[in-house]
Amino acid sequence: MLYPDGFKFGVATSSAQVEGCGLDGDRGPSIWDVFALRPGAIAGGATPGKNACDSYRLFDVDLWNMIDLGVNACRMSISWGRVFPQGTGQLNQAGADYYRRCFEKLLSAGITPNVTLYHWDLPQALEDKGGWMNRDSVYWFQEYADRMFRLYGDIVSTWVTVNEPIATYVGYGLGAFAPGYTNKRWGNQARHNVMTASGAGVEAFRSSGAKGEIGVVIDIWKRVPLTDAPEDLALAKDEDEENWKFYTDRLLGTGYSRYILDKFEKEGTLMDMKDEDFRLTNLPIDFYGMNYYNTVPVTVKTERELASGGNFAEDRRVSHPEKLSDVLKVIIGMYGLKIPVYITENGFGHSGVEAVDPATGIIQDDDRIDYLKGAVASVESLLKDGIDLRGYYLWTLMDNFEWTAGNTFKYGLLHTDFSTSRRTWKKSAYWYRNYIRNARGN
Numbered sequence: 542m543l544y545p546d547g548f549k550f551g552v553a554t555s556s557a558q559v560e561g562c563g564l565d566g567d568r569g570p571s572i573w574d575v576f577a578l579r580p581g582a583i584a585g586g587a588t589p590g591k592n593a594c595d596s597y598r599l600f601d602v603d604l605w606n607m608i609d610l611g612v613n614a615c616r617m618s619i620s621w622g623r624v625f626p627q628g629t630g631q632l633n634q635a636g637a638d639y640y641r642r643c644f645e646k647l648l649s650a651g652i653t654p655n656v657t658l659y660h661w662d663l664p665q666a667l668e669d670k671g672g673w674m675n676r677d678s679v680y681w682f683q684e685y686a687d688r689m690f691r692l693y694g695d696i697v698s699t700w701v702t703v704n705e706p707i708a709t710y711v712g713y714g715l716g717a718f719a720p721g722y723t724n725k726r727w728g729n730q731a732r733h734n735v736m737t738a739s740g741a742g743v744e745a746f747r748s749s750g751a752k753g754e755i756g757v758v759i760d761i762w763k764r765v766p767l768t769d770a771p772e773d774l775a776l777a778k779d780e781d782e783e784n785w786k787f788y789t790d791r792l793l794g795t796g797y798s799r800y801i802l803d804k805f806e807k808e809g810t811l812m813d814m815k816d817e818d819f820r821l822t823n824l825p826i827d828f829y830g831m832n833y834y835n836t837v838p839v840t841v842k843t844e845r846e847l848a849s850g851g852n853f854a855e856d857r858r859v860s861h862p863e864k865l866s867d868v869l870k871v872i873i874g875m876y877g878l879k880i881p882v883y884i885t886e887n888g889f890g891h892s893g894v895e896a897v898d899p900a901t902g903i904i905q906d907d908d909r910i911d912y913l914k915g916a917v918a919s920v921e922s923l924l925k926d927g928i929d930l931r932g933y934y935l936w937t938l939m940d941n942f943e944w945t946a947g948n949t950f951k952y953g954l955l956h957t958d959f960s961t962s963r964r965t966w967k968k969s970a971y972w973y974r975n976y977i978r979n980a981r982g983n
């Protein structure tokens with residue numbers, strides 16, 4: 542059998558995207574609750590409190606769906622503000638109990654929880670103190686992480702410190718995510734600090750004595766120059782440096798590249814850094830989690846120029862699931878990576894209305910199935926090539942709160958009706974269930 546015993550076939554979610562139920566259970570608001578109130582910030586005026594899936598109340602339904610899908614792993618995140626409404630200090634027992642129940646139920650169903658500590662929902666109370674721009678965020682995060690390891694270290698064995706740290710840059714530098722600032726210097730400081738915090742989380746994990754493994758999730762959107770023109774090659778390099786190498790160089794390599802440091806210095810956007818920051822990110826991690834969705838063709842030419850040159854064959858919106866393996870091999874080669882890898886997210890988003898079969902009422906998301914077939918073929922090829930890949934987590938269990946896109950972008954295997962919270966299986970959910978069954982040989 543191609544898939545080794547114990548290989549994780551999972552689905553992935555995150556707290557702010559699925560828990561919903563407003564601030565029930567005394568959850569402290571996150572930066573996304575506040576950002577969502579800004580007129581025009583989120584498509585359709587959606588909010589995480591109202592337009593997620595109410596999993597805080599309906600976790601059992603999600604559990605049954607996962608059991609039915611046949612997954613043996615679930616990647617989920619803890620809402621920092623649910624356990625610490627103020628970010629630090631007093632634990633909210635109702636929040637702590639909620640996650641313990643979730644983890645226990647998953648385990649009793651044979652589903653291993655893979656728990657992310659930070660999936661973008663910083664408590665607003667900490668944002669009020671400067672959020673990720675404040676160097677103290679490293680200690681706030683370390684305290685939170687330490688408490689989580691001590692609370693759940695007996696039942697959770699796979700941990701992620703931070704998911705896609707680029708989100709802090711998008712939030713402080715570009716304004717498209719919470720908390721909505723548009724200052725590149727701030728963005729660079731925030732993304733530097735969140736990386737340091739991740740290292741501080743690893744340090745806390747080791748000293749807590751918790752068993753298991755801890756890693757970091759970095760998304761790779763590899764740039765592909767559309768032409769061989771030097772300007773296109775330079776643009777692809779620049780975007781690679783900004784969008785993912787910033788994080789991987791520091792986490793998996795020896796530190797930031799000369800290129801990015803020189804660039805920031807020239808722009809006047811260089812962040813404050815301490816030696817201690819790098820000591821923390823140099824602490825060994827147990828696995829690398831790669832989120833892969835697509836590659837990104839880049840060119841300095843406008844679409845009009847490309848079209849008139851007859852060279853627009855390569856639609857920039859085309860999906861390349863099959864490139865998952867190439868991209869992972871780039872990372873492994875670039876850093877001589879020796880630690881195991883999980884594909885911590887992979888999936889297909891749909892912005893339109895998904896077609897329904899009138900006879901069965903089942904959503905016919907064949908485009909998602911095609912994408913997933915390409916992705917799992919790529920995963921299979923990695924295993925054949927002997928890559929130490931331990932799991933594949935499909936994003937996502939059900940349509941949810943897709944950040945700035947609100948409910949307009951759907952990634953779910955299950956459809957969510959946001960007015961009733963009812964979940965229904967799409968054709969892709971049946972496909973994934975069959976794929977897992979076949980892969981396990983039963």
Ligand code: NOJ
Nearest residue numbers: 555704705886936943952
């Ligand atoms: C990556 C993020 O981790 C997740 O929160 C998001 O919903 C998916 N990408 C899809 O955009």
